[in-house]
Amino acid sequence: MSANVQNSIMIFGDSITQGGWETGMNGFGASLAHRYARKLDVINRGFSGYNTEWGIPVFEQFFATTEQQKHLPIVRLLVIWFGANDSCLVQSPQHVPLPKFASNLKHLVNLVQSPKSKYYSPKTRIILVTPPPVNTYQRKANLDARDPPILLDRNFENTRLYAETVKDIAREEEVGIIDIWTKMWDAARHNEQALEKFLYDGLHLNDAGYQIMYDAVLETIEKTYPELHPDNLEMVFPGWATIDPNNVVASVQKRDAERSVGVV
Amino acid sequence: MSANVQNSIMIFGDSITQGGWETGMNGFGASLAHRYARKLDVINRGFSGYNTEWGIPVFEQFFATTEQQKHLPIVRLLVIWFGANDSCLVQSPQHVPLPKFASNLKHLVNLVQSPKSKYYSPKTRIILVTPPPVNTYQRKANLDARDPPILLDRNFENTRLYAETVKDIAREEEVGIIDIWTKMWDAARHNEQALEKFLYDGLHLNDAGYQIMYDAVLETIEKTYPELHPDNLEMVFPGWATIDPNNVVASVQKRDAERSVGVV
Numbered sequence: 001m002s003a004n005v006q007n008s009i010m011i012f013g014d015s016i017t018q019g020g021w022e023t024g025m026n027g028f029g030a031s032l033a034h035r036y037a038r039k040l041d042v043i044n045r046g047f048s049g050y051n052t053e054w055g056i057p058v059f060e061q062f063f064a065t066t067e068q069q070k071h072l073p074i075v076r077l078l079v080i081w082f083g084a085n086d087s088c089l090v091q092s093p094q095h096v097p098l099p100k101f102a103s104n105l106k107h108l109v110n111l112v113q114s115p116k117s118k119y120y121s122p123k124t125r126i127i128l129v130t131p132p133p134v135n136t137y138q139r140k141a142n143l144d145a146r147d148p149p150i151l152l153d154r155n156f157e158n159t160r161l162y163a164e165t166v167k168d169i170a171r172e173e174e175v176g177i178i179d180i181w182t183k184m185w186d187a188a189r190h191n192e193q194a195l196e197k198f199l200y201d202g203l204h205l206n207d208a209g210y211q212i213m214y215d216a217v218l219e220t221i222e223k224t225y226p227e228l229h230p231d232n233l234e235m236v237f238p239g240w241a242t243i244d245p246n247n248v249v250a251s252v253q254k255r256d257a258e259r260s261v262g263v264v
Numbered sequence: 265m266s267a268n269v270q271n272s273i274m275i276f277g278d279s280i281t282q283g284g285w286e287t288g289m290n291g292f293g294a295s296l297a298h299r300y301a302r303k304l305d306v307i308n309r310g311f312s313g314y315n316t317e318w319g320i321p322v323f324e325q326f327f328a329t330t331e332q333q334k335h336l337p338i339v340r341l342l343v344i345w346f347g348a349n350d351s352c353l354v355q356s357p358q359h360v361p362l363p364k365f366a367s368n369l370k371h372l373v374n375l376v377q378s379p380k381s382k383y384y385s386p387k388t389r390i391i392l393v394t395p396p397p398v399n400t401y402q403r404k405a406n407l408d409a410r411d412p413p414i415l416l417d418r419n420f421e422n423t424r425l426y427a428e429t430v431k432d433i434a435r436e437e438e439v440g441i442i443d444i445w446t447k448m449w450d451a452a453r454h455n456e457q458a459l460e461k462f463l464y465d466g467l468h469l470n471d472a473g474y475q476i477m478y479d480a481v482l483e484t485i486e487k488t489y490p491e492l493h494p495d496n497l498e499m500v501f502p503g504w505a506t507i508d509p510n511n512v513v514a515s516v517q518k519r520d521a522e523r524s525v526g527v528v
Contacts (some may be wrong), residue, residue: 004332005325005326006326018301018302019298021289021294021295021297021298021301022289022294022295022298023290023294023295023298024290025287026288027287027294027298030285030286030291030294030297030298031285031287032286033285033294033297033308034283034285034286034287034291034294037282037285037308037310038282038311041307041308042307043305044297044305046301047302048503048504049503049504049505050504051345053512054504054507054512054516057512057513057516057525058501058516061269061501061516061517061518062269062270062500062501062518064480067266068335070335071332071335072335072336073337073339081347085504093507093509094504143494159365233376235312236326237325237326239312239313239323240311240312240313240314240318240349240358241313243318243357245357248317248321249321252318252321252322252325253325254326
């Protein structure tokens with residue numbers, strides 16, 4: 001992609017991640033890319049409709065092996081955001097049973113963090129994200145309107161259980177957590193129908209929902225991995241006003257974005 | 265950054281490029297990233313305030329050498345968008361004389377296209393972009409309001425000459441061209457003050473300006489490098505509805521995004 005000068009944040013998930021670059025939706029991924037411009041690239045690895053069961057073999061193809069990592073920019077932060085599809089009810093092909101969802105999330109974390117893994121990446125920090133709460137009123141209306149209509153495929157309580165599981169795994173694995181389920185539920189004042197402020201179809205985030213997510217990502221980074229907060233990173237190449245016209249090459253040399261940690 | 269599974273579009277330029285991921289501005293870069301999701305990554309290499317003179321030594325640090333390219337995703341498309349700062353009037357440290365601007369652009373193209381270059385990348389297609397027209401009414405008001413006030417640093421005609429030069433170089437070098445200068449000038453019906461519809465400060469694009477740029481990028485790709493148009497690319501990993509639950513690993517194998525060309 002480019003020489004090994006700028007590391008990255010990779011966001012891995014389902015359609016809620018994939019749609020996070022849409023400007024008309026105030027996509028959180030694009031907003032993070034803007035905030036991290038010239039510091040870290042923010043890479044979209046969202047796969048619409050995918051659950052963890054399908055995500056794992058895809059991850060094993062797109063995430064660099066330890067051997068390949070020698071030649072590639074470092075993924076300094078991996079955000080893993082699944083559960084919205086895994087928590088589909090059993091009639092859906094997207095359904096993944098809760099214990100399997102838990103073990104899949106653990107497996108993903110271990111693929112990156114275990115020294116025995118082919119994908120071991122010791123400089124990659126991990127944040128898990130809970131699925132957002134479902135508004136079954138909106139979701140049912142959306143599915144009823146399809147031709148042919150589709151039976152309601154998610155319910156509120158089941159998605160809550162998957163969100164709880166994500167929190168459990170984050171605690172057990174000692175990685176960062178973004179509990180977007182609770183943030184949105186609190187913002188809706190514990191009223192399922194009020195979730196329509198944050199979801200455009202009962203499942204996917206709208207502008208206001210993505211704003212909550214954007215703020216939550218930066219909050220968790222600040223709390224858990226402050227060395228990766230944009231305010232704590234330098235631009236890899238310096239601001240134009242510091243360039244010495246008589247000594248251009250010397251004054252535009254790349255720098256460590258992580259001044260305190262010295263990684264890059 | 266990731267294993268070598270998804271190639272990229274790299275957009276190299278000044279603040280107008282760097283700001284192109286801002287969701288609140290309808291940033292063209294973020295919109296392209298969304299449009300190309302799961303096909304090509306779209307990478308921001310915009311450097312606020314930079315001209316071609318400063319951009320070259322930076323390019324030589326972030327663009328992979330031919331040797332490094334073996335291990336990295338391919339930059340399938342390099343969009344080069346300079347001129348807004350090069351065309352500053354001579355009193356500005358950002359000013360680059362027109363003949364030097366022309367030779368710098370040629371040099372950038374040759375860094376990628378010449379087999380003798382250390383950065384030779386035969387699979388990289390190039391598009392040059394003209395600077396947008398300046399609205400000196402807006403720009404003067406903006407600079408007058410600063411503390412201390414700054415003398416008007418650009419003029420309409422001079423930027424037009426730089427835009428003409430970009431078109432000349434694209435013709436000579438036989439690379440793609442996006443003439444955003446003319447598109448915006450035509451959209452403003454050849455009325456400088458009406459450019460405020462597309463520029464928020466006389467220099468930088470607003471929502472409507474970035475919409476013109478987004479449309480223009482896709483139009484030029486379709487015309488010049490149709491094999492890279494998103495409609496002609498497959499998703500690297502298949503859509504979820506085609507996954508066979510009894511044969512998951514086989515059904516999520518990565519594919520060539522460029523089905524007709526077979527590159528990746």
